[in-house]
Amino acid sequence: MFNALRSDELLVGVGRMLRLAADLQAAPEGFERSQLLSAFSVTRLLASEQRGAAVLLAATRADLDAALAGDDRPAATAARAEIAAAVDGIAIGDAVQDLLEALPADDPTRTAVHHALRRMVDAEVATLARSPEEPGA
Amino acid sequence: MSIDDAKAGALLQTMIAAGDASQAARVTYLEQIEGGWSRHSYAARVDHGPGAGEKAYIVRARPRGSTLDTDLGAEFRTFELVADAPIPTPAVRGFEPSEDTPYDGPFFVMDRLDGHAVNVWRKRDRVALAEDWAGERGIAADLADHLAAIHRIDPAPAAGAIPVRDFQATVDHWQSVSHAARLVRDPVVEEAYTWVRSREPEPVAPCLVHGDYRIGNCLIDGGRVSGILDWELSFIGDPRFDLGYMALDYHAGKFTTPGSELLNATADRAWFHARYAEASGREVDPEVVRTFTALGALMLFAIMTTGLGVYARGETTDVRLAWGRFVLPGLRQDLAALMQW
Numbered sequence A: 001m002f003n004a005l006r007s008d009e010l011l012v013g014v015g016r017m018l019r020l021a022a023d024l025q026a027a028p029e030g031f032e033r034s035q036l037l038s039a040f041s042v043t044r045l046l047a048s049e050q051r052g053a054a055v056l057l058a059a060t061r062a063d064l065d066a067a068l069a070g071d072d073r074p075a076a077t078a079a080r081a082e083i084a085a086a087v088d089g090i091a092i093g094d095a096v097q098d099l100l101e102a103l104p105a106d107d108p109t110r111t112a113v114h115h116a117l118r119r120m121v122d123a124e125v126a127t128l129a130r131s132p133e134e135p136g137a
Numbered sequence B: 001m002s003i004d005d006a007k008a009g010a011l012l013q014t015m016i017a018a019g020d021a022s023q024a025a026r027v028t029y030l031e032q033i034e035g036g037w038s039r040h041s042y043a044a045r046v047d048h049g050p051g052a053g054e055k056a057y058i059v060r061a062r063p064r065g066s067t068l069d070t071d072l073g074a075e076f077r078t079f080e081l082v083a084d085a086p087i088p089t090p091a092v093r094g095f096e097p098s099e100d101t102p103y104d105g106p107f108f109v110m111d112r113l114d115g116h117a118v119n120v121w122r123k124r125d126r127v128a129l130a131e132d133w134a135g136e137r138g139i140a141a142d143l144a145d146h147l148a149a150i151h152r153i154d155p156a157p158a159a160g161a162i163p164v165r166d167f168q169a170t171v172d173h174w175q176s177v178s179h180a181a182r183l184v185r186d187p188v189v190e191e192a193y194t195w196v197r198s199r200e201p202e203p204v205a206p207c208l209v210h211g212d213y214r215i216g217n218c219l220i221d222g223g224r225v226s227g228i229l230d231w232e233l234s235f236i237g238d239p240r241f242d243l244g245y246m247a248l249d250y251h252a253g254k255f256t257t258p259g260s261e262l263l264n265a266t267a268d269r270a271w272f273h274a275r276y277a278e279a280s281g282r283e284v285d286p287e288v289v290r291t292f293t294a295l296g297a298l299m300l301f302a303i304m305t306t307g308l309g310v311y312a313r314g315e316t317t318d319v320r321l322a323w324g325r326f327v328l329p330g331l332r333q334d335l336a337a338l339m340q341w
Helices: A007-023 A030-068 A074-085 A089-102 A108-129 B005-017 B072-082 B123-134 B138-152 B167-181 B187-197 B240-246 B269-280 B286-312 B319-326 B328-338
Strands: B026-032 B040-047 B054-061 B092-096 B107-111 B207-209 B218-221 B224-228 B235-237
Touching: A007 A030, A007 B319, A030 A074, A030 A089, A030 A108, A030 B026, A030 B319, A074 A089, A089 A108, A089 B187, A108 B187, A108 B328, B005 B026, B005 B040, B005 B054, B005 B092, B005 B107, B054 B072, B072 B092, B072 B107, B072 B207, B123 B138, B138 B207, B138 B224, B138 B240, B138 B269, B167 B187, B167 B235, B167 B286, B187 B286, B187 B328, B240 B286, B286 B319, B286 B328, B319 B328
Parallel strands: none
Antiparallel strands: B026 B040, B040 B054, B054 B107, B092 B107, B207 B235, B218 B224
């Protein structure tokens, strides 16, 4: 969700490795082979991520919205609006980070947000674990 | 296989300057090998001439674009420091500090030890480690005993060569690395830093800390640990960092699916801690270990984030650094579990 490299940046890197493979004059050496296998792994993980991205984003938005429901403090209402309008995980990360910085350490809303983030990270890992070739994934 | 003449020449010059090769020596094999994130490794063989025979070496280089800008010279000096300790480490054979080398940065040469590296994210390697645990436990025992031996090394000679960091300084360091490198904000990571800071343990006498201690940084030969490598993150500080770091689920083979239930895929957690406590004379508090496990996850996060930044800025084409993006969700999950969210 809080992903630093965009999909297009990853694809450029994978493409570079495909070009490297095409230009090889002999069987790849150890380092070259590890590069190619990493590129292969990126394609699989990225495909799994893409297949689950919309569902994960919607679930996280809904979960955080529920966590913030009933908290009328300005920081919470602002975060709720930003999360509802978020188009990706980065925007959600920004909104949640702003909120947590504004809350006291032992605030119940902080605990509720923690629980929502826990469900988010569990769901994200589960999404990545699903094979991109799995029917209906 | 062709040998890169420039790399071979630099290797020989460094060994000759260190007194570990003669002008008659020649490189018979040189190939970059798999592995290494902030270091690149090359396997080499050098023929030392009649009577001296051929010997195997590893060239360890710090390329310009890497996950961490750690000091290769400090790592070289750490290898020198531990050479006489009762732990299996390779002898080092010369250090070239120049940035302008055929290895794209400074490098040093060390003996190649017998043994093979373990990859805990590979199922067959986890199975082999589980068999050791179910059987002779030579690897499990060595991993605990060698860690205790590292923590018994007098750290004083290393002061000035490697960082000295107490608990708060260690947290400060990795948070500053993380902030300097981050491309996006991450509330799980920020909350984890706050949580770790709130759990500062009672201090203990500072030790030499390996800093990246795990079975994946060891060599295995004949059911025993035959080498302890990758000292680039070593520092003088709290020895419990090593215990916590190696306890990460990630280091037991977890990626997007669970890995081994054994600590570092090698030993039962309570058994390992008891063995280490007996060998080191230090009590192991599981709650303190939990704090250091979270700190270890944050260190890994900072390292991976640095790699992503290097890749995003086009300073390297090493696609493994981009792949590291997919390590981060699992580390967030580990952090959330450690904080009991």
